[in-house]
Amino acid sequence: MNGGKIVKVSGPLVIASDLTEVKMYDVVKVGLPQLIGEVIGLDGNTAFIQVYEETSGVGPEEPVISTGEPLSVELGPGLIGGIYDGIQRPLTVIQQMSGNWIARGIDIPKLDRKKKWTFKAKVSKGDQVVTGDIIGTVQETELVEQKIMVPPGLAGEVTMIKSGDFSVEEVVCQLKQDGQSADIKMAQRWPVRKMRPVKEKLPPVEPLVTGQRVIDTFFPVAKGGTACIPGPFGSGKTVVQHQLAKWADAQIIVYVGCGERGNEMTDVLMEFPQLKDPRSGEPLIKRTVLIANTSNMPVSAREASVYTGITIAEYFRDMGYTVALMADSTSRWAEALREMSGRLEEMPGEEGYPAYLSMRLAEFYERAGKVKCACSEDREGSLSVVGAVSPPGGDLSDPVVQSTLRVVKVFWSLDDKLAYMRHFPAINWLSSYSLYLDNISDYLGKRISPDFLALRREAIKLLQDEASLEEIVRLVGVESLSPNDRLTLATAKSLREDFLHQMAFDPEDTYTSLQKQHLLLKLIMHFHHLAKAAVSRKLNLDEILKYKVREKIAKAKYIPENNLKIFNELLNEIENVFKAV
Amino acid sequence: MSKAKEYSTVTSIAGPLLMVEHTAGIKYDEIAEIILKNGEVRHGRVLEINQDKALIQLFEGSMGLNLADSRVRFLGKSLELGVSLDMLGRIFNGLGHPIDKGPDIIPESKLDINGLSINPCARDYPNEFIQTGISAIDGMTTLVRGQKLPIFSAAGLPHNELAAQIARQAKVLGQEEQFAVVFGAMGITFEEADYFITDFKKTGAIERAVLFMNLADDPAIERIATPRMALTCAEYLAFEKGMHVLVILTDMTNYCEALRQISAARKEIPGRRGYPGYMYTDLATIYERAGRIIGQKGSITQFPILTMPEDDKTHPIPDLTGYITEGQVILSRELHRRSIYPPIDILPSLSRLKEKGIGENKTRGDHGSVTSQIFSSYARGKEVKELAVILGEAALTETDKIYARFSDDLEATFISQKEDDERSIADTLDLCWKLLLLFPRNELKRIKDADIEKYYLKGQQFEDK
């Protein structure tokens, strides 16, 4: 440890001198209250420090001490179901210490030191292991078995291993390599700004099923893929992110609330222990890790929170799990960067953001992927990343949106006009896209139905046609359209209202399996095909649109998942109605 | 910190900023008193401290200050507000000093006006419906206790009337509890302030109100402190005295302008339209001071009012506010022109906490689906009416005509109501059904059959087309 002293305090930026031997990104303790900070710039004898807590009451000449270590997270049993601030301090423990309000200068262990976990050894004395190999497991929750892995950089022969109940600080295994011996505990540390090693990256080929129809059917994201969801305030970013956290078929969810509302985190905290995972029936909280650095918490910790989150996510990916991370909102992180950059008096780029903004965003999303895990066995894991973006005035030319679009493969474009109509999710079907369709088409064709993608293509085409037909209607009125075109409008309306519209708060509508999504789409399109044939046989379109079966189509989204055979009955009914005429 | 440090080494004054040199032991964010030659005392706060140079933000401005004769005394603490139950019924200036000729407050404790962040684990999710008696709010942008719901208004629109009506009528059904109103005025005119005071007096609410007044002719920089004063007082009443506190902050636009003024004086790199890049964070430290806490009786419900420059919702002030608050009530000049009061534009208005506050046992089981249907039908109705303007009524289909009529009726009977009209939530929802009767059943896709059977007004039927 070596000490320096404060020269200048300006909000979250503190400048210190005489911090000898300090390195970039080292964690330092600032001032008399020992606030936690991180070195973000060095110039001669001067260190620039971003402080993760309020700096009021701190001034020149107060001491600064370096811990000599970069900002790191602790990875091990105890993560699941927890809620942490941006630098992984457990908020529940902070509450025990300082009550309802977050006090400053609290330095507490990130993982519970006392709790004993039942460790089951999976290797034996004499085995050779390398980085990432699983030496044992801990059943952390009903849903998550933590695999205790050889930390990065270590390898060798197992000289000691024991099963039993241990805390995260106790040594459970020893390795010997080149005459050196190393202790392994259940918890390991990793610097947040560095990607954890993998053996190889693989192309994503499976969809991440979210149960949201406009996403899974129209603009799917792959397991290991990246997506962004920009939109003006109140357009539905957070609801979509919460829906993904609830229903996505991932084994682990890491949810980062970055500079957003306190109540939104409370919502998750209160709701997730109640909600059941549709696959296992267990409470969702048992697979979830929460990082909460709300808008009124210090700005610089906001910047750290996304890194804390993604490092935890990578750790579970390394165990071979399907992991999904939601970051709400990446704009707040970018703004934190901008604020620090401004205080450092760096040369500003677009909209005052630092020139390295796109690089940082790209590096972050690059940490997503489907991978061969670093270990001696053949283990695969995936990490999908979905980031919300909050552009000023909803303007998509915003540098954060533009830099994000350059790296992510899925764009869910939220539209305030749709939100005003309460068409939810307000994802615009004309401007959104997914670049994973080719990757996952095989999977959809084989697992769901060979006609899935064709139906999708046709449905999107109808919606595009609707947009151009509406232009015409605006100019000359609906009377001028041919029956065929009017059918297009009717089907497009049905697609919007009966398929794309999905209420997150309705217990039945909130989640739709891929099978049901396919059936629902098929139902609408089947009616369309038969109606089209009927129109060409000169049947009256207005009569067709009055068929009672259309009301059943409109309600089909409420057909329970365990009774999907009703869809076949409805498909038959549609056939029969048209046969009868 | 120990004894106050005093310096007469002021080296520069620029706008609301003052620089003192050769200081020692000064801390970031501490409070300073500036003593003028004539003995007058002004207040300031340390914005930046660089070695022996302290940069001070002057709350009361720099008029009359000079370099040679001004002395600066550092108080070694942040700006504080002395709080006590005796504050109820009293009026203070923007820095928390009494201006109603009443006695000084003997504080029970002194609180740092910056407050601390509520731990998200300690928050209780707001879900108690507040009935304001205003249909457009109760039905469409439902308010719950502990919510922060701003009014986005514009110059000349009746936001004060609306805020006063809400303050008058707001109640949680079936509960008689201790409530209080904390009013923070930033740069509004005497007349506007007087409107509220008179209204509070008329209803007797003044007894349970605390007012912090920074008026248009008061120092602009003082406004930076005013909302924090108000919220510190509100937190004391809510979380130490168990009261349900309604906080009205008006006009947040003036607050933001003061923020911009300081930023410009510091020569910071300006963000959008000259407002500082940290305005989001700064506003969040105000708006997030609302809510409920587990195990605590009291609550803070925030009603900030802001006027949108040029009626523009994408202006940074409304934009950043909307990104922080839990919805917004937007007033429309167009409705106001047509003499519709309250001129609430329900489509872009939003209450994010609505879902948690409505439904069976809270408002009524049909609340969600009925109002969702109103939103969607009204949106369509407005589209149709635009179409009619271009193509003429004749070009509308029969169904379209129903939509047009529906949206007219909605504005005339549902949105529009008198300033003293207090509607129960049941009345508001019944009104919705009555309006929806215009439509054939198959146009009402958002409404479930079960709700029709249960809540549909007896003896009335949808047209069967």
Ligand SMILES: Nc1ncnc2c1ncn2[C@@H]1O[C@H](COP(=O)(O)OP(=O)(O)OP(=O)(O)O)[C@@H](O)[C@H]1O
């Ligand atoms: N899928 C949905 N189903 C039902 N309601 C929705 C849905 N999506 C959004 N909403 C409604 O829209 C409101 C705003 O959504 P949300 O909070 O997600 O917006 P946001 O884009 O995150 O806004 P901000 O940027 O201000 O955080 C919600 O409170 C809810 O009422």
Ligand SMILES: [Mg+2]
């Ligand atoms: Mg949000």
